[in-house]
Amino acid sequence: xxxxxxxxxxxxxxxxxxxxxxxxxxxxxxxxxxxxxxxxxxxxxxxxxxxxxxxxxxxxxxxxxxxxxxxxxxxxxxxxxxxxxxxxxxxxxxxxxxxxxxxxxxxxxxxxxxxxxxxxxxxxxxxxxxxxxxxxxxxxxxxxxxxxxxxxxxxxxxxxxxxxxxxxxxxxxxxxxxxxxxxxxxxxxxxxxxxxxxxxxxxxxxxxxxxxxxxxxxxxxxxxxxxxxxxxxxxxxxxxxxxxxxxxxxxxxxxxxxxxxxxxxxxxxxxxxxx
Amino acid sequence: xxxxxxxxxxxxxxxxxxxxxxxxxxxxxxxxxxxxxxxxxxxxxxxxxxxxxxxxxxxxxxxxxxxxxxxxxxxxxxxxxxxxxxxxxxxxxxxxxxxx
Numbered sequence: 136x137x138x139x140x141x142x143x144x145x146x147x148x149x150x151x152x153x154x155x156x157x158x159x160x161x162x163x164x165x166x167x168x169x170x171x172x173x174x175x176x177x178x179x180x181x182x183x184x185x186x187x188x189x190x191x192x193x194x195x196x197x198x199x200x201x202x203x204x205x206x207x208x209x210x211x212x213x214x215x216x217x218x219x220x221x222x223x224x225x226x227x228x229x230x231x232x233x234x235x236x237x238x239x240x241x242x243x244x245x246x247x248x249x250x251x252x253x254x255x256x257x258x259x260x261x262x263x264x265x266x267x268x269x270x271x272x273x274x275x276x277x278x279x280x281x282x283x284x285x286x287x288x289x290x291x292x293x294x295x296x297x298x299x300x301x302x303x304x305x306x307x308x309x310x311x312x313x314x315x316x317x318x319x320x321x322x323x324x325x326x327x328x329x330x331x332x333x334x335x336x337x338x339x340x341x342x343x344x345x346x347x348x349x350x351x352x353x354x355x356x357x358x359x360x361x362x363x364x365x366x367x368x369x370x371x372x373x374x375x376x377x378x379x380x381x382x383x384x385x386x387x388x389x390x391x392x393x394x395x396x397x398x399x400x401x402x403x404x405x406x407x408x409x410x
Numbered sequence: 411x412x413x414x415x416x417x418x419x420x421x422x423x424x425x426x427x428x429x430x431x432x433x434x435x436x437x438x439x440x441x442x443x444x445x446x447x448x449x450x451x452x453x454x455x456x457x458x459x460x461x462x463x464x465x466x467x468x469x470x471x472x473x474x475x476x477x478x479x480x481x482x483x484x485x486x487x488x489x490x491x492x493x494x495x496x497x498x499x500x501x502x503x504x505x506x507x508x509x510x
Contacts, residue, residue: 194485199437200426218440220489286485288411288422328484329474331417333502361411369418370484400502 300382322373
């Protein structure tokens with residue numbers, strides 16, 4: 136039987152990928168962010184996961200507004216990299232896991248979550264910006280990506296994402312093969328990419344969010360989308376995807392690692408939890 | 411839900427519908443070949459993919475704030491910006507009213 140062995144909440148941003156590709160990990164601006172991933176990478180080496188299930192959002196790279204799915208599941212054997220408008224990074228395509236992904240599709244629909252099923256799903260920085268910080272880029276661990284619409288309103292509520300997490304856990308625990316699975320929730324934390332508050336991040340809220348994700352996730356589901364945007368920015372609302380990761384971990388969790396930094400426009404959080 | 415929060419536009423269905431052609435043009439800039447065609451003749455390229463003269467003018471003027479008011483997605487402005495050599499901080503500063 137498959138099991139959820141842990142969860143990772145992490146921000147994502149194109150600038151992480153640019154800095155990584157340029158080898159800027161040791162520079163003063165970036166070291167607090169990149170060094171923060173080292174304990175998480177070590178944890179992953181120690182726990183030997185077989186699969187990453189990554190709840191993320193596409194930034195109009197795989198999907199466009201002609202048909203924009205609220206939830207979309209990548210069931211392909213390979214996930215290509217999207218060209219986001221500035222060319223592809225020097226990274227190989229990611230391996231998928233069709234057998235598990237189709238099981239997940241059946242289980243989610245039975246649990247009344249209805250993702251668009253994608254046999255081809257090109258991935259953008261929503262997955263590829265942080266992944267090289269956590270694992271070798273020969274990609275030994277396959278990835279099943281689950282995209283959530285958090286950019287064109289109406290978007291799903293925080294509560295729905297927390298419930299999605301519980302449905303992910305149910306799917307994992309009913310998968311007959313032995314698999315050790317880490318569930319990711321990615322996005323946020325606070326950032327505002329346009330308008331009079333451009334560049335604003337809310338460090339107090341980011342840290343409160345990470346505190347409560349551990350101890351009071353149900354309380355975080357009481358907040359409306361408007362409240363998330365007031366506290367964390369219209370783009371920072373992405374952070375609700377961390378609740379899917381938390382929902383997959385069940386009742387109480389043990390914190391393994393946490394980091395927070397804000398070198399540019401985004402509050403960058405990293406949180407590693409075990410069930 | 412408010413459709414402007416802390417001075418930022420919520421990307422609602424109304425905004426998405428209003429800016430559909432401009433956003434769609436921006437999605438076409440996801441390959442080196444299309445970016446080269448756009449860079450060679452911005453107005454001609456935009457006209458060919460169905461943009462209006464108003465939309466062509468917004469891009470010609472690099473008026474990022476007006477594009478946001480028009481309903482564009484910030485993620486798609488980043489693709490136009492990448493094609494014309496303008497970064498997120500420059501676009502963000504323009505839309506904040508704090509310089510170009």
